[in-house]
Amino acid sequence: MDKYEVFRFIGTVGGCRLLKARHRSSGDLVTLKEVSINLSQEGVPSSLIREISFLIELDHKNIVKLFDVGNIGRRVYLVLEYLPHDLKSFLFSNFFLYLGRTLMKGLLYQLLKGVAYCHSHKTIHRDLTCENLLVDERGKILKITNFGSARAIDVPFKTYTGGSQVTTLVYRAPELLRGDSKYSTAVDMWSVGCIFAEMVRKQTLFSATTEEVLLIQIFSLLGTPDEEIWPDINELCKRLRAYAENQAKTLNKSIPPLLETFDKSEPKELSKYVKGLEESGVDLLSKMLRVNPRTRITASEALKHPYFRDKDMKPVLRF
The missing domain is CATH 1.10.510.10 (Transferase(Phosphotransferase) domain 1)
Structure with a gap:
């Protein structure tokens, strides 16, 4: 996650925080979708596994792209294509x-x-x-x-x-x-x-x-x-x-x-x-x-x- 510079909080979707960020090397804007993992309760949410799986599999100009997945502690970040x-x-x-x-x-x-x-x-x-x-x-x-x-x-x-x-x-x-x-x-x-x-x-x-x-x-x-x-x-x-x-x-x-x-x-x-x-x-x-x-x-x-x-x-x- 050191590759990305976070600008600001965008909003929330499905209980997940969305952050506007920039790739430090390329300068490309991205959206970071932050998912908190509560290991004591459910482990990795099935919805997160589904989303990553489908975004890897589906490749179309009218479907948002998944560039990367990273984590900081128990927070997982989906690095997604940015649209305003x-x-x-x-x-x-x-x-x-x-x-x-x-x-x-x-x-x-x-x-x-x-x-x-x-x-x-x-x-x-x-x-x-x-x-x-x-x-x-x-x-x-x-x-x-x-x-x-x-x-x-x-x-x-x-x-x-x-x-x-x-x-x-x-x-x-x-x-x-x-x-x-x-x-x-x-x-x-x-x-x-x-x-x-x-x-x-x-x-x-x-x-x-x-x-x-x-x-x-x-x-x-x-x-x-x-x-x-x-x-x-x-x-x-x-x-x-x-x-x-x-x-x-x-x-x-x-x-x-x-x-x-x-x-x-x-x-x-x-x-x-x-x-x-x-x-x-x-x-x-x-x-x-x-x-x-x-x-x-x-x-x-x-x-x-x-x-x-x-x-x-x-x-x-x-x-």
Whole structure:
């Protein structure tokens, strides 16, 4: 670690400190991700081993590079490629403010390229969020980071970690909320859809703080699925209505209007929730946000969507 000069603290991600640093010989800027090891409790965290393994294996221009791994005592440092912004903060930058539509299309395309590469290499990220996407100063480069929740895909699909333990809540796919332990790359595409909507809205598409509220919001917007897609959906709707009524009583408020016909909610017009997005963009988003994962668009299919067939894409396609 003597090779690096630390400039300042950047922030935290997943309980790990991020530091901006410089390689003393080359002068290249890097990010140091500091992971504290508590040997008396768990030893080296499995998430750290996963992240190092995947970053060594995955080599793509839209995935952050791992340059080195070092330690000082019980603090392990991942030496990562440096980019100044995460997508969450970049959405409010002057560059995005004035060039939002053009930049958004290019950023989404690069995200899909990185996700398609991961999936083709049998890897599910499982925590795609705006905070886990890094962007350069002008929004021309996007890279996926934070592979601590990633896992390799088994064929045929085996039992994976439950949904409540992977994926940040408001980006979590319905099949994870249902408690499925056999899920696929489609969980990443749901998250991509949530990120796409967030780029348009400048705020998350869903705002839930519990899984119950998130299910209510998803069904209210996209329609309640049938029994074939979601077995025992009628029983679930009854429980969600009871939950909403209890919350309304506890908070001394009436039930929100969207819950009045919740048991048989019909899909809302998605364009009203992503105002200003062109028709082809709304179509692409609707294919990403399918409640049924079997009908959800894949990353490689999304890259061929008409939304990306215009002059705005020429600079990105050359990247």
